[in-house]
Amino acid sequence: MKRIILTCCLLLGISLVSFAQNRVLVEAESFEDIGGWVIDQQSFDVLYSSYLMAHGMGRPVEDARTTVHFSEGGKYHVWVRTKDWAPFPTGPGEFQLAINEEPLDDSFGVSGSADWDWYYGGQVDMKKGENTLEARDLTGFNGRFDAIYFSTEEGDVPTNDNEALLAFRKELLNLTEKAKDVGQFDLVVVGGGMAGTCAAISGARMGLKVALIQNRPVLGGNNSSEIRVHLMGRVDQNHNAKLGRIVRELDNGDPGNGNPDADRYGDERKLQIVRAEPNISLHLNTHVYEVEMEDNTIKAVIGRDIATNQEYRFEGVYFSDCTGDGTLGYLAGAEYRMGRESRAETGESLAPEESDDFTLGTSNLWASLEREEPSDFPETPWAIQFSDEYHIDDHKADWQWETGFGNFNTIYEAEEIRDHNLRAIYGNWSYLKNEKPEKYSHHELAWVAYIGGKRESRRLMGDHVLTQMDIQDGIMYPDGSVTATWTIDLHFPDAKNSQYFEGEEFFAATKHIKVQPYTIPYRCLYSRNIDNLYMAGRDISTTHVAFGSTRVMRTCGMMGEAVGYAAYVARKNNASPREVYTLHLNEFMDIIESPLSIHNLPTLPQD
Amino acid sequence: MVEPGLKILTYSLTLLISLAASLQDPQEDQVENKRLIEVVETDSIRYELFVIEDAEGVAREYLAEIFTPVCHTDKCYPVYINFYWDLLGNFQQFEMPEGEILTKLDHIPFEEEDYEQLEAILSNENSILGDYSITDLVGSTNTAESNGVDAVTGATSKTIQNEVISGAVYSCYTLWHLAHGNLAERTRAHTEDQxxxxxxxxxxxxxxxxxxxxxxxxxxxxxxxxxxxxxxxxxxxxxxxxxxxxxxxxxxxPTEMFHSQGRQAWLWETFEESPYRLQMHILEKMASLELKPESQMKLLAQLEESNPAQRKRLFEVLRKQQNLGKAQQEMILTYLGKGLWEQELLAVLEIQNKPEKEVKKALKNNR
Structure with missing residues (x-):
């Protein structure tokens, strides 16, 4: 009897397996050949995935192609995860998907709805073995897709809940147990902008074993050729002579903002300097999105390759949050603030009456060039509309092209901000090309940033919070380290832009409040509640008002340098970042005050 | 009897003269009338203000022929210049009277680009020239740092460079204030009056x-x-x-302008040819109107054509229409029959003053 029951169960089990549906998930960013499409990872903290986008400035981009292996052939239902990014009423981001050279009947990206969703593509015959997929852009205006899902079961649409979808992705991509251990480091620097790159180089040159993790293919962050903001802040006013040297090494000269010549921003220079450091383990295209904690100590971080989705695990003694957004701090549970504090809270004359979530905006710079031949640019009814009464009469952008200001959240609405900026750029350009040909007939768009240049996100709180009074009274704290020189430069929406686009402004103004060079205390560079976390860059411990001055990139780079030295002192003494202040401040200050490159301190043994 | 030669001569002369006349600048056909309306003379300025009228006596723009000394410390030099404003005192352009030029300090004459830059500076209503005193600006142009921000104005050196002509700060300052000050006010006041x-x-x-x-x-x-x-x-x-x-x-x-069927039809036609954003504003306006049956039909038909955001607006308008006609209610029932927009459409039917029998039934079934 038992045997019969067992056999029945076995047979049932086998039949269940054979009736199991066949499912295949293909992530867009993992296409073998992305053609003219680009990988956008800036919404990773919302979608837990990157996506491919056709950023052609109005010219269709080359197809993206890949091959997919199907263990079982047959009839599959197919869904594409995509959206209409400019549903006014429908957007321009139209694209087709071709499977084994046959395009699906319907095109995608023009549904009139801006929610990321799974759009049904019908049923297709898939071969057992290799099949080809092609994404064909039809317009060059930022069509995008996140993933393609095949299932033999009808109505088997995956979820749109991003967290549940992450679990689903991990299951189908076999990601669950596969985070590759990269190693153990003295200092793990998350974020490869100016601050992070300087921190990594600084620590490495002091003998620390450093991992530098950056979620783009180039270093430099806002100063890279992907965003093209020039370096501001001076390095020649330093109270502490040692700081500023690494910033100077990385400085490729001043090309202004949004210069159409990419090389001027020195991507290659930065990469080469980092690669020349044997102590730095560089990891590009890796986005850190998970941490492992042990009480208030960060044990490791997990980063995902933005293209292949392979996960990597980095263990460290000290970590530095140079992400700009304060992502690492946020994941670790560090205390942070975002938005403006009230005057009552901080005592600052420049603070607003009431606290709010206003932050400085994000810029997508752009530039046009004058050519020999005249050129056209299409009408863009889906973009922002202008007239002779109001438009921005310029052949390229400067810092003022900016969206955010409390209308959109810098972190969670990064995609909406970028899309809004694009609609301003293309709508304005369409107006200039079509209505002002006497000036613009021969101008052609040469470059438009598709990754937004962020200014203000979270600020991680340290043992000291820098204020307007610290700056204006020029208080010299015993741990004053980085010298800052930039004005208190707090942007706000341009009045005229507000008049026409209230609640969705995309053009800024500012009022510079001049400062005398002042120092930023070391206590602003480590977390007050996470024991082994440093920060450098735009996420350090300041008020919103003080942030207006500290945020510029040469200053941020020097913060990175300081963090590298501090991590060295901490490591050498087996101390926490805080203990560097309480117990070893003299050692740290000696290093950064010293004008000499050689100093009487042993470097750490390498293993 | 006139000699053939003389005839030909007269004929050709007449021809030539009429040819010359037709080749004249067509503007000069309209005799522009410069009508003096004010003369002012003080120690800092002398001007004659004209309104320029066309042949029919219709005012077109204002012109001031200005003489003003531009002074710094104890040195002054004379400037003769003509300013044009539109009828509401908005600065349009300047012109140099015949034989006059502008100079920078040390009597260096303006180059072509300086004149162009001056045009741009004067046209900029929001120039920093309006926000600061002349002493501040002169100090700024001397000390603006190359890599940062100015001591007094707080503007970056690039901004200051764009807004003044170096060596001619005083001229820029004086002329800008002339272009956007009392004189401009006078022209606007004249139009208001007349x-x-x-x-x-x-x-x-x-x-x-x-x-x-x-x-x-x-x-x-x-x-x-x-x-x-x-x-x-x-x-x-x-x-x-x-x-x-x-x-x-x-x-x-005012909404009363759109009460009639004619106006509502006009409004819907406008909707159909307008850009998206304006369409949304039109729908917003319609939400405050009591729509005639034809307009109601158009809105209902538009539901099928619209994207989700626009549909939402359409429902907002429909929810204000309490007097839908028979045909309109039937259309809603047809949509309901297809399983479309149940919640929104039932809400519209609920508020009807004169529900059809079928509608009453549908509402009862859905309670």
């Missing part, structure tokens, strides 16, 4: 937005938006190329 209803209509039809906004304001002061002389040109601007003006009008024009 305008007629005909002026207002001309302004509405001018395509020049400062005129159009101003005219609307004057008409609103009189409550005369629906006056037939004004209503047509006002409505036309909603269909014009200037979306900001169109939006402003939609907001400002």
């Amino acid at each position: 305008h007629t209803d005909k002026t207002l209509i001309r302004f509405l039809e001018s395509g020049h937005h400062p005129y159009q906004y101003w005219a609307l304001e004057k008409i609103q002061e009189k409550g005369a938006e629906n006056d037939p002389r004004f209503a047509e040109p006002l409505l036309q601007m909603i269909r014009g190329k200037n979306i900001f003006l169109a939006t402003h009008l939609l907001k400002e024009l």
Whole structure:
């Protein structure tokens, strides 16, 4: 009897397996050949995935192609995860998907709805073995897709809940147990902008074993050729002579903002300097999105390759949050603030009456060039509309092209901000090309940033919070380290832009409040509640008002340098970042005050 | 008997003269009349203010022929210049009188690019020249740092460079204040004083937005938006190329202007040819109107054509319409029959004053 029951169960089990549906998930960013499409990872903290986008400035981009292996052939239902990014009423981001050279009947990206969703593509015959997929852009205006899902079961649409979808992705991509251990480091620097790159180089040159993790293919962050903001802040006013040297090494000269010549921003220079450091383990295209904690100590971080989705695990003694957004701090549970504090809270004359979530905006710079031949640019009814009464009469952008200001959240609405900026750029350009040909007939768009240049996100709180009074009274704290020189430069929406686009402004103004060079205390560079976390860059411990001055990139780079030295002192003494202040401040200050490159301190043994 | 030679001569001369006349600048056919309206002379300025009128005596713009000394410390030099403003005191352009030039310090004459830059500076209403005293600006141009921000004005050196001509800061300052100060005010006051209803209509039809906004304001002061002389040109601007003006009008024009079937049909036609954003504003306006049956039908049909955001707006309008006709209610029932927009459509049916029998049934079934 038992045997019969067992056999029945076995047979049932086998039949269940054979009736199991066949499912295949293909992530867009993992296409073998992305053609003219680009990988956008800036919404990773919302979608837990990157996506491919056709950023052609109005010219269709080359197809993206890949091959997919199907263990079982047959009839599959197919869904594409995509959206209409400019549903006014429908957007321009139209694209087709071709499977084994046959395009699906319907095109995608023009549904009139801006929610990321799974759009049904019908049923297709898939071969057992290799099949080809092609994404064909039809317009060059930022069509995008996140993933393609095949299932033999009808109505088997995956979820749109991003967290549940992450679990689903991990299951189908076999990601669950596969985070590759990269190693153990003295200092793990998350974020490869100016601050992070300087921190990594600084620590490495002091003998620390450093991992530098950056979620783009180039270093430099806002100063890279992907965003093209020039370096501001001076390095020649330093109270502490040692700081500023690494910033100077990385400085490729001043090309202004949004210069159409990419090389001027020195991507290659930065990469080469980092690669020349044997102590730095560089990891590009890796986005850190998970941490492992042990009480208030960060044990490791997990980063995902933005293209292949392979996960990597980095263990460290000290970590530095140079992400700009304060992502690492946020994941670790560090205390942070975002938005403006009230005057009552901080005592600052420049603070607003009431606290709010206003932050400085994000810029997508752009530039046009004058050519020999005249050129056209299409009408863009889906973009922002202008007239002779109001438009921005310029052949390229400067810092003022900016969206955010409390209308959109810098972190969670990064995609909406970028899309809004694009609609301003293309709508304005369409107006200039079509209505002002006497000036613009021969101008052609040469470059438009598709990754937004962020200014203000979270600020991680340290043992000291820098204020307007610290700056204006020029208080010299015993741990004053980085010298800052930039004005208190707090942007706000341009009045005229507000008049026409209230609640969705995309053009800024500012009022510079001049400062005398002042120092930023070391206590602003480590977390007050996470024991082994440093920060450098735009996420350090300041008020919103003080942030207006500290945020510029040469200053941020020097913060990175300081963090590298501090991590060295901490490591050498087996101390926490805080203990560097309480117990070893003299050692740290000696290093950064010293004008000499050689100093009487042993470097750490390498293993 | 006239000699053939003389005949030919006369004939050719006449021909030549008429040819010359027709080749003349066509503008000169319209005899422009420069009418003096004011002469002022003080120790800092001397000007003659003219209104330029066309052949029919219609004012077109203002001209001031100005003499002013530009002084710094104890040195002064004379400037002769002509300024043009539109009829509302908006600076248009400048001209140098015959034989006159502008100079920088040390009597260096302006180059072509300096004149061009001056044109740009004078045209900029929001110049920093308006925010600071001359001493501040002179200090700034001498010390603006190359890599940062200025001591006094707080502007970056690039901004200052764009807004003044180095070596000619005093000229820029004096001239800018002339272009945007009392004199400009005088011209505007003159127009305010002299305008007629005909002026207002001309302004509405001018395509020049400062005129159009101003005219609307004057008409609103009189409550005369629906006056037939004004209503047509006002409505036309909603269909014009200037979306900001169109939006402003939609907001400002009283709802009584859209009560009639004719006007509502006009509004729907406008909807169909307008950019998306304006369409949304039109729907917003319709939410405050009691729609006639034809318009109700158009809205209901549009439901199928629209994207989700626009559909939402359409429902907002429909939810205000309590007197839908029989055909309209039947259309809603057809949509319901297809399983479309159940929640929103039932909400519309609920508020009907005269529900059809079928509608009452549908509502009962869904309670």
